[in-house]
Each structure stands twice: as structure tokens, then as C-alpha cells.
Amino acid sequence: MSGTVKICFIVNPVAGKRAARARCRERLAALTSRSGVVAEFRTTTGNLHARKLALSAIEEGFERVVSVGGDGTMNEVASALVNTGVPIGLVPLGSGNGLARNLGLPLDFDRAVEVALTGGVRTIDSGRVNGQAFFNVMGVGYDAELGRRFNDSKRRGFLTYLGLGVSVFCSYRMQRYEIGTEGNAPVVFDAFLLSVANSTQYGNGAHIAPGASLDDGRLDLVGITTSNPVCVPGLLTRLFSGKMDRSSHVVTISSGRFDILRQLPGPVHTDGEIHEMDTKLEVEVLPMSLKVVVPDGPQ
Known part of the structure; x- marks a missing residue:
């Protein structure tokens, strides 16, 4: 790259481990000064400020x-x-980093900046x-409800999330979904969790849609059709071994568009961000719409 290239780093000041936050801007300045590019650093102050x-x-x-933060900042x-031709770079500081992992980006701070x-x-x-964009995974059901309750909680941290996860698992009831796809009759089934994936994984190696591709012009819908605790260990094993689509308790559909009708309105997550939406969900792919910076050179 030429030394005249202008790069804007958008930094979420509360992302990442606490010990590293204070030095984040300092490290960015040191790394960019050696590169010869023209770099500016801008810090987010709240919801939607990064956009x-x-x-x-x-x-x-x-x-x-360049997004410096977690999946929400990304x-x-x-x-x-989207559709601007301006590439996004990722310095992943979140807990999941699903898109960054799927793209093969380094999780080490200095290497990611490079x-x-x-x-x-x-x-x-x-x-x-x-109308809400997503780049990794969107979903409804158990995980969206868990995300809503965690957002509403006054307490943060992994133990809070884990405790809420158990509570929601015990109380959440499956919903019936009607799934319409391009030119096909609707498919109807009950699901505990419904995800539509552009990438293969939520993050941390949890491959919810192992057959998904970032550049095939399609999205992969994955529905988990059981809430039986006996099935959880097997489903988790498949989730982390990349074999989720081989379970008899999982429905998978690939399409460029999904018209989803659910029984009740409620939370929907887009890359982990929570939105309240109605019973009708219109999900569509925007083919080849985002340029991303990757380690392997032009694709």
C-alpha cells in the first residue's frame, strides 16, 4: 500500500480485556506510525456511534x-x-469474533493491526x-432471548451470562416457524433456536452452519428442533466439531432469501446485537456487497 493511504480506526474503548484497554490507542499509534500510512483514531461513546x-x-x-472491538462494533x-467499495479491517477484541475467525484473521492485536x-x-x-444488516449470523429463539435478558441485566460478566443461560434454557418454550424460500412451498417446524448464517460460526469455534460460505450468494438457515436436555451434550459436540448439520435434531436450508413467520414477536439478534421485531421476518442475502481486509492478498 502507498504511504498516502488514509485509514480510519474506530475504537470501542470498552472492548477487550481491561488490562489492555488503557494501552490500545498507544499501541495503535505506534504500529501505524511505523507503517507510513495516514491514520486517524476515533473512539465510540455509545450505541450506533461506530456506524x-x-x-x-x-x-x-x-x-x-478499521473496526477495533467486538462483533457489535464490527x-x-x-x-x-455495505456497497460503498470501502473495505473494512478488523482488529477483533470481542469474546466470539466469528467473522474474523472465519476470514482467517489473527486474534493477536499487533498482527491484526498489521x-x-x-x-x-x-x-x-x-x-x-x-432492514437490519448482519455479516456473521442472525437468529431468533433461545439465543436471542438470552441476549435480551443479558442486555437488561444490571450485572455483567461470564458468570452472569452462564447463569442467565441456564435460567432461559429451563423456561424458554419452542416456537413454531413457517419458512418460505425462493420458489418453494413453505416448511413448518417447531424450533428452540433458529439461526441464519452468512459465516460458518458464532465464534470460538462454535460452527452453527458448517456448510455456509461468505461468498456463495446464499444464506444457511439452521433450526434446532429439540429442547430436551438429554440431547444437549450431543448437540454441543457437533457444534464444536463442525458436524451440526448431521444431527437428526437439526433442520438446514440454503437460500438467497427466507420469509420467516413465527408465532410471537420478540428479540432478534444480528451478530449478537438485539432488536425487537414482529412475527414476520424477511431475510435476504446481499451478494458480494462488503469488502474486507484479509491476510492472504486479493481474493
């Missing part, structure tokens, strides 16, 4: 915009860059549900 900063960066002529920045500065560009699909 606003990304839109401003486009207007100001930045040639790359989602906000990427949603501003890729964001010097990597090549790949074009991938994105998804949209009722």
Missing part, C-alpha cells in the same frame, strides 16, 4: 475503515460500508433481516 463514525469516514475520503462499522494496514481485499456477501 456514525464510519459514515463520516467515508465522507472524508478514508480508503479503509456490525455497526460494516453496515455503513493485516488491517497491509492486507489484501476480499469481497463477501452480507445479510439483512427487516
Whole structure:
């Protein structure tokens, strides 16, 4: 890359481990100063601020915009860059980092910054549900309800999340879903969890849709059709071994569009971000709509 390239780093100041947060801007400045690029650093202050900063960066002529944070920050920045031709770089600091993992990006901070500065560009699909963009996975059911309750909780941390996970698992009831796809009769089934994936995994090696591809012009729907605790160990084993689609308790459908009708309105997550939506969900793929910076050179 030429030394005249302008790169905007959008930093979530509360992402990542506490010990590393104080040094994040300092490390970014040191790494970028050695690269010769023109870099600016902008810090988010709340919900949707990363998207606003990304839109401003486009207007100001930045040639790359780098998300420094978790999946929520990635989602906000990427949603501003769809169909603009401006690539997004990722310095993943979240707990899942599903898209970054699927792209083969390093999770080490310094190496991730190096890729964001010097990597090549790949074009991938994105998804949209009722107008809300997603790039990794969107979903309804158990995981969306858990996300809503965690967001509403005054306590944070893994133990809080784990405790809520058990509570929601014990209380959540499966819903009936009617799934319409392009030119096919609707499919109806009851599900505990329903995900539509652009990428293969939630993050941390949890491969909810092992057959998904980021650039095939399709999305992969995955429905878990049991809430029986006896089935949980087997499903978890398949989730982390990349064999989720081989379970008799899992429905998988691939399509460029899904019209989903559920029994009740409620939470929907897009890359982990929670939204309240009605019973009708219109999910569609936006083929080859986002440019991302990757370590392997142009794709």
C-alpha cells in the first residue's frame, strides 16, 4: 500500500480485556506510525456511534475503515460500508469474533493491526433481516432471548451470562416457524433456536452452519428442533466439531432469501446485537456487497 493511504480506526474503548484497554490507542499509534500510512483514531461513546463514525469516514475520503472491538462494533462499522467499495479491517477484541475467525484473521492485536494496514481485499456477501444488516449470523429463539435478558441485566460478566443461560434454557418454550424460500412451498417446524448464517460460526469455534460460505450468494438457515436436555451434550459436540448439520435434531436450508413467520414477536439478534421485531421476518442475502481486509492478498 502507498504511504498516502488514509485509514480510519474506530475504537470501542470498552472492548477487550481491561488490562489492555488503557494501552490500545498507544499501541495503535505506534504500529501505524511505523507503517507510513495516514491514520486517524476515533473512539465510540455509545450505541450506533461506530456506524456514525464510519459514515463520516467515508465522507472524508478514508480508503479503509478499521473496526477495533467486538462483533457489535464490527456490525455497526460494516453496515455503513455495505456497497460503498470501502473495505473494512478488523482488529477483533470481542469474546466470539466469528467473522474474523472465519476470514482467517489473527486474534493477536499487533498482527491484526498489521493485516488491517497491509492486507489484501476480499469481497463477501452480507445479510439483512427487516432492514437490519448482519455479516456473521442472525437468529431468533433461545439465543436471542438470552441476549435480551443479558442486555437488561444490571450485572455483567461470564458468570452472569452462564447463569442467565441456564435460567432461559429451563423456561424458554419452542416456537413454531413457517419458512418460505425462493420458489418453494413453505416448511413448518417447531424450533428452540433458529439461526441464519452468512459465516460458518458464532465464534470460538462454535460452527452453527458448517456448510455456509461468505461468498456463495446464499444464506444457511439452521433450526434446532429439540429442547430436551438429554440431547444437549450431543448437540454441543457437533457444534464444536463442525458436524451440526448431521444431527437428526437439526433442520438446514440454503437460500438467497427466507420469509420467516413465527408465532410471537420478540428479540432478534444480528451478530449478537438485539432488536425487537414482529412475527414476520424477511431475510435476504446481499451478494458480494462488503469488502474486507484479509491476510492472504486479493481474493
